[in-house]
Amino acid sequence: MAAKQRVHEEAAFVLHRYDWSESSLILDVFTRGMGRIALVAKGAKRPTSNFRPILLPLQPLRVVFGGEGDIRNLKxxxxxxxxxxxxGEALLSGLYLNELLLRLLARDDPHTTLFDAYGDAVQLLALGLPELLEPGLRAFELLLLRETGLLPVLGVQTMTQQPLDAETRYTLVAEGGLRQSHADDRASLTGTQWLQLQRSLETHEARHSVTGSPFAATLRACAEVGAGLKPQLRNLLHYHCGVATLHTRRMMMDLQNI
Incomplete structure (x- = not known):
């Protein structure tokens, strides 16, 4: 794309916003066609700005932007x-997804499958159904790790490339991938469960609705494995994010202790 070319009607979500001046904002935006980009929204903080009620997180947008440099101009x-x-908790969960994207996605690197999964995840959070919250988060975490190249194939043992035994338990670890569980492992899943997750990640059905998307297939698989997947994915994500606890995760824990 030429540096000064204007981009029209790009599907996008605001991940984060920063004060740039008394009247303007810098936006970190996840777009479908261009990945994660930075935009300046001039005058967006003014009471009369048309941007003011629109540039909110977790809301689907169509944006027009142009300009040159690392920070483009929102038009x-x-x-x-x-x-x-x-x-409530669904809002904090959505902000948690945003933090993961900010930490793990490089700028100007498109991920259309991940963008669609994010849109499905946000739509799911907006439904406010508590029973879908945890499976939805696990499904997005898996797709994020897969799309960024940080998730090993879940159908074989990573180091040996040996197939999984259906009844044997395996654990996903940051530096070793998927391996047979040890006695001191906090969590594990059976070979059958890992294989079901791998098959769900390979789903490429036509995306006519949420029920036909790769996110939906992974959501169904995550709903069946219970809490065993959560600590394994959390450890893997913290390892790749380079933090012991994510900011939004700490916020959730603080609110639970009030």
Whole structure:
């Protein structure tokens, strides 16, 4: 793309916003066609700005931008609609997904499958159904790790490339991939469960609705494995993010202790 070319009607979500001046904002935006980019929204903090009620996290947008350099100029933004803003624990969960994207996605690196999965995940959070919250987070975590090249194949033992035994338990570890569980492992899944997760990640059905998307297939698989997957994915994500605890995770724990 030429440096000064204007991009029209790009599907996007605001991941984070920073003060740039008394009246303007810098936005970290996840777009479908261009990946994660930075935009300056001039005058967005003014009470009369058309941007003010639109540039919110977890809301589907269509944006127009252009300019040169690492930070492009936002020219227009339109709320697409389709769901309400998540609230409560679902809102914090959405901000957690945003933090993962900010930490793990490089700038200007498109991930269309991941963008679609993120849109499905945000739509799921907006439904406010507690029973879908944890499976939805695990499904997105798996797809994020897979799309960024950080998830080993879940159908074989990583170091030996030997197939999994259906009844044997295996653990996903940051530096060794998927291996047979040890006595001191905090969590594990059976070979059958890991294989089901791998098959769900390989789903490439036509995306006519949420029920036909790769995210939906992974969501169904995650709902069947219970809490055993959560600590394994958390350790892997913290390892690749380079932190002991994510900021949004600490916020969740602090609120639970109030």
């Amino acid at each position: 227009g933004a339109e709320w697409v609609g389709g769901h309400v803003m998540p609230t």
